[in-house]
Amino acid sequence: MQLPDAEHLVAALADKIKQLAAREPVALVGIHSGGAWLAERLHPMLTAETPLGALDISFYRDDFEQRGLHTQIKPSHIPFEVEGRHILLIDDVLYTGRTIRGAMNELFDYGRPAKITLAVLVDRGGREMPVEAQIVAAKLDLSPAQNLELLRDENGVFSFKLNEKN
Amino acid sequence: MKIRIKNGRVIDPKNNLDAVRDVFVAAGKIIAVGQPPADFQANQTLDASGQIVCPGLVDLSARLREPGHEYRATLESELRAAAAGGVTSLACPPDTDPVLDEPGLVEMLKHRAKLLNMGHVYPLGALTRQLHGKHLTEMCELAEAGCVGFSHATAPLTDTQVMRRAMQYASTFGYTVWLHPEDAYLAKDGVAHDGEVAARLGLAGIPSSAETIALATILTLAQDTGAKVHVCRISTGASVEMIRKARQQGLPVTCDIAANHLHLTERDIGFFDPQCRLQPPLRAQRDRDALREGLADGTVTAICSDHTPVDDDEKLAPFAESAPGASGLELLLPLTLKWANETSTPLSAALARITCEPAALLGINAGHLGIGACADVCVFAPEEYWKVERQSLRSQGKNTPFLGWELAGKIRATLVAGHLVHQA
Amino acid sequence: MTTHPQLNKNGELQHLLSIEGLSKDMLRHILDTAESFAGVSEREVKKVPLLRGKTVCNLFFENSTRTRTTFEIAAKRLSADVVSLNVGNSSQSKGETILDTVDNLAAMHADMFVVRHSQSGAAHFIARHVAPHIHVINAGDGRHAHPTQGLLDMFTIRRYKPDMHNLRIAIVGDLLHSRVARSEIHALTTLGVPEVRVIAPKTLLPECVDRLGVQVYHDMAQGLKNVDVVMMLRLQHERMNGALLSSAQEYFKCYGLTPEKLALAKPDAIVMHPGPMNRGVEIDSAVADGAQSVILPQVTYGIAVRMAVMGILAGNTQ
Numbered sequence: 001m002q003l004p005d006a007e008h009l010v011a012a013l014a015d016k017i018k019q020l021a022a023r024e025p026v027a028l029v030g031i032h033s034g035g036a037w038l039a040e041r042l043h044p045m046l047t048a049e050t051p052l053g054a055l056d057i058s059f060y061r062d063d064f065e066q067r068g069l070h071t072q073i074k075p076s077h078i079p080f081e082v083e084g085r086h087i088l089l090i091d092d093v094l095y096t097g098r099t100i101r102g103a104m105n106e107l108f109d110y111g112r113p114a115k116i117t118l119a120v121l122v123d124r125g126g127r128e129m130p131v132e133a134q135i136v137a138a139k140l141d142l143s144p145a146q147n148l149e150l151l152r153d154e155n156g157v158f159s160f161k162l163n164e165k166n
Numbered sequence: 167m168k169i170r171i172k173n174g175r176v177i178d179p180k181n182n183l184d185a186v187r188d189v190f191v192a193a194g195k196i197i198a199v200g201q202p203p204a205d206f207q208a209n210q211t212l213d214a215s216g217q218i219v220c221p222g223l224v225d226l227s228a229r230l231r232e233p234g235h236e237y238r239a240t241l242e243s244e245l246r247a248a249a250a251g252g253v254t255s256l257a258c259p260p261d262t263d264p265v266l267d268e269p270g271l272v273e274m275l276k277h278r279a280k281l282l283n284m285g286h287v288y289p290l291g292a293l294t295r296q297l298h299g300k301h302l303t304e305m306c307e308l309a310e311a312g313c314v315g316f317s318h319a320t321a322p323l324t325d326t327q328v329m330r331r332a333m334q335y336a337s338t339f340g341y342t343v344w345l346h347p348e349d350a351y352l353a354k355d356g357v358a359h360d361g362e363v364a365a366r367l368g369l370a371g372i373p374s375s376a377e378t379i380a381l382a383t384i385l386t387l388a389q390d391t392g393a394k395v396h397v398c399r400i401s402t403g404a405s406v407e408m409i410r411k412a413r414q415q416g417l418p419v420t421c422d423i424a425a426n427h428l429h430l431t432e433r434d435i436g437f438f439d440p441q442c443r444l445q446p447p448l449r450a451q452r453d454r455d456a457l458r459e460g461l462a463d464g465t466v467t468a469i470c471s472d473h474t475p476v477d478d479d480e481k482l483a484p485f486a487e488s489a490p491g492a493s494g495l496e497l498l499l500p501l502t503l504k505w506a507n508e509t510s511t512p513l514s515a516a517l518a519r520i521t522c523e524p525a526a527l528l529g530i531n532a533g534h535l536g537i538g539a540c541a542d543v544c545v546f547a548p549e550e551y552w553k554v555e556r557q558s559l560r561s562q563g564k565n566t567p568f569l570g571w572e573l574a575g576k577i578r579a580t581l582v583a584g585h586l587v588h589q590a
Numbered sequence: 591m592t593t594h595p596q597l598n599k600n601g602e603l604q605h606l607l608s609i610e611g612l613s614k615d616m617l618r619h620i621l622d623t624a625e626s627f628a629g630v631s632e633r634e635v636k637k638v639p640l641l642r643g644k645t646v647c648n649l650f651f652e653n654s655t656r657t658r659t660t661f662e663i664a665a666k667r668l669s670a671d672v673v674s675l676n677v678g679n680s681s682q683s684k685g686e687t688i689l690d691t692v693d694n695l696a697a698m699h700a701d702m703f704v705v706r707h708s709q710s711g712a713a714h715f716i717a718r719h720v721a722p723h724i725h726v727i728n729a730g731d732g733r734h735a736h737p738t739q740g741l742l743d744m745f746t747i748r749r750y751k752p753d754m755h756n757l758r759i760a761i762v763g764d765l766l767h768s769r770v771a772r773s774e775i776h777a778l779t780t781l782g783v784p785e786v787r788v789i790a791p792k793t794l795l796p797e798c799v800d801r802l803g804v805q806v807y808h809d810m811a812q813g814l815k816n817v818d819v820v821m822m823l824r825l826q827h828e829r830m831n832g833a834l835l836s837s838a839q840e841y842f843k844c845y846g847l848t849p850e851k852l853a854l855a856k857p858d859a860i861v862m863h864p865g866p867m868n869r870g871v872e873i874d875s876a877v878a879d880g881a882q883s884v885i886l887p888q889v890t891y892g893i894a895v896r897m898a899v900m901g902i903l904a905g906n907t908q
Contacts, residue, residue: 056626058626059626059627059630059638059639059640059901060638060639060640064640064904064905067905068602068902068904068905068906068907069623069640069901069902069904069905071619072622073622073623073626074626075625075626075628075629076626076629076630077629078633082634083634105639106638108635109633109634109635109637109638110633110634110635111634
């Protein structure tokens with residue numbers, strides 16, 4: 001199957017986010033690792049002063065019992081008050097919704113945000129939780145056997161990789 | 167009962183015999199080796215083809231736990247273990263409960279062993295009353311009751327005046343004094359060799375000097391008093407050297423080592439394996455090598471099992487709190503064979519260390535297959551391997567560092583005074 | 591006994607019994623994970639749901655309010671239920687064996703034991719005999735090991751001196767009786783610290799200590815020269831008995847860390863101590879409370895490190 005060009009989607013996502021940020025102040029929070037990369041790329045494009053944070057939701061995963069702790073955990077870093085703020089949560093691929101659930105739980109442990117908006121590069125379907133993204137750059141229809149992964153090369157250029165599980 | 171053991175390779179170190187021969191037993195004695203005596207009609211014939219026929223083993227130290235420690239083992243369970251290990255004569259230390267310091271206790275033990283009729287038990291009498299290191303025991307009475315020597319077991323004998331007088335008194339009557347060389351102060355609280363492993367595991371150490379200082383005291387007093395001294399269970403290379411020198415100077419001193427120390431070192435403790443909690447402690451590799459050299463050149467007279475049955479609850483504790491000791495009667499032969507094999511020691515020389523040499527030391531007529539000798543015989547398959555497992559041990563104590571090891575040397579038959587006490 | 595008692599069949603950490611035998615990668619994984627947990631303690635809600643529904647049992651056969659408290663806080667920040675038992679005061683004195691105690695707690699569905707005991711090897715012993723789903727953390731066994739202390743010390747060093755491959759570190763004091771020192775030495779050598787020195791009188795050094803990969807000094811002035819990190823050890827008062835030392839005064843004179851002696855180390859050297867300190871015995875208050883002391887940060891980091899260890903163990907199943 002033909003994968004979309006990741007850089008094109010990032011540009012599309014940036015446009016939508018710029019519009020939102022122009023309307024009201026938001027704080028960017030990327031989810032490790034793909035979402036955090038995207039947030040890093042998008043952050044300088046926003047003109048208004050916008051804080052940037054990152055979440056590693058390893059401590060909030062619901063499959064800890066089955067899979068244990070991830071071997072490469074990055075510290076969560078939220079260098080601003082979450083309380084009362086509009087958080088723009090950014091992830092690369094929206095699938096089951098479990099990651100977003102974990103991320104929202106973690107965010108609430110920093111404080112009570114006024115609002116959370118979810119922006120993703122790709123919505124690939126297959127939801128297991130009642131979670132939807134307000135901002136989506138592209139929708140793809142993938143089977144459960146497929147795994148879509150966002151890659152970033154040494155020059156910071158994004159691309160997609162599709163892994164087929166046997 | 168007349169028994170013919172046929173076609174076996176007979177190794178009788180004392181009589182310099184190593185050849186395929188038939189052995190003939192009647193009325194509890196060896197009556198011929200080689201040609202059958204005239205009119206010999208065997209009631210039973212044992213085919214020992216491909217096997218080795220040697221004198222029943224003589225063990226210088228086996229704790230039978232009677233009287234007083236029957237929950238750990240009984241005379242019957244341990245004599246069964248001895249028979250299964252080919253051991254037909256054994257000396258037992260006096261640290262029973264009560265201590266073997268009264269003739270009545272010794273007579274009772276001898277009597278019980280005789281009723282069981284599965285092996286010859288030679289008690290060592292206590293050197294001091296209750297092994298408290300203060301008052302001498304009635305050695306003449308004890309000897310009359312059957313004690314073959316006087317020992318302080320592993321109880322501390324810190325008062326050197328008592329030690330000197332005990333040696334003088336024992337030597338008055340020609341008795342041998344058996345002593346474990348361990349300085350009570352240097353060994354205080356220690357549970358492992360004071361070396362690399364103890365440093366790593368944080369175990370309180372027993373330095374080698376705990377043994378050599380005590381040994382120096384023993385040797386000096388032996389020289390002073392002229393007493394016959396047997397040093398039990400040496401564990402360090404320095405001790406071997408000291409005893410070698412003392413013997414060269416003509417001191418009537420002998421020593422033995424435990425079969426465990428012939429093979430294991432401090433490293434076998436691994437991650438706090440309580441099976442390797444032994445007394446004396448397992449020492450460094452170079453000590454083990456020196457013990458082997460001492461055995462090869464005759465400085466060390468005998469290998470003993472140091473059989474010390476310990477029950478499971480006593481081993482089920484952190485290293486320092488677990489009870490020292492291991493069962494060994496059934497491993498004496500295989501561990502001796504293993505040493506012989508690893509060092510290319512001739513079988514006859516190796517077997518001497520567990521037959522005629524310890525018998526001579528005990529002053530008993532055993533450990534050989536001479537005509538007219540008591541028919542204590544051990545028949546074993548030297549190349550047959552067996553796995554040391556709890557269920558394979560007859561001893562009530564199932565604890566030994568060798569659990570799980572595959573050892574060569576399977577006892578096929580054991581005869582005590584001409585009757586079969588074990589057959590497999 | 592050939593299998594490593596800390597690892598499960600997948601080669602993952604099942605128990606944390608000692609630093610010895612853990613790979614550099616494993617140590618780094620624990621320290622990196624601890625970095626993430628360090629942030630949790632600075633948040634509004636100092637809790638993550640990782641161990642929700644799990645029961646952590648602090649089993650202290652030897653009293654230590656401090657260590658027990660840090661484990662308690664760590665477990666609670668992971669949302670575990672925590673039961674703390676000072677067994678030293680109760681069942682042991684009634685003749686109950688260690689295993690009886692452990693079996694009873696296991697029957698109450700404990701998932702993790704944090705064990706402190708006065709005998710070396712006690713944590714190994716318990717780990718060998720517990721049900722396979724239970725994790726055991728050694729919180730100090732006799733003179734043998736105190737791995738979480740060793741790890742939190744590494745975490746602290748890494749925070750202040752990130753390049754571990756370029757450090758000179760001195761451990762000062764009673765190494766003979768110190769489980770902390772043994773864990774520190776294994777951790778430092780495993781993480782590639784090129785020069786680890788130990789400084790102590792001969793009575794307080796184990797035989798063959800050099801085999802652990804350290805350089806031995808008896809003179810503090812020589813041993814402290816140009817070091818980047820000074821790790822002090824606690825001196826128990828009972829060491830004045832048994833002919834190990836002459837007096838606390840003489841010990842302080844020879845091996846106490848004073849500003850003058852600290853001046854021999856590098857100017858930016860940090861000073862560490864596992865606590866509780868004996869001021870005026872092994873360390874001068876001016877040093878303990880001075881600018882180079884990182885003793886309080888050690889305590890703070892201890893929570894994150896213990897959270898990391900518990901989190902990693904709980905996620906590894908047989």
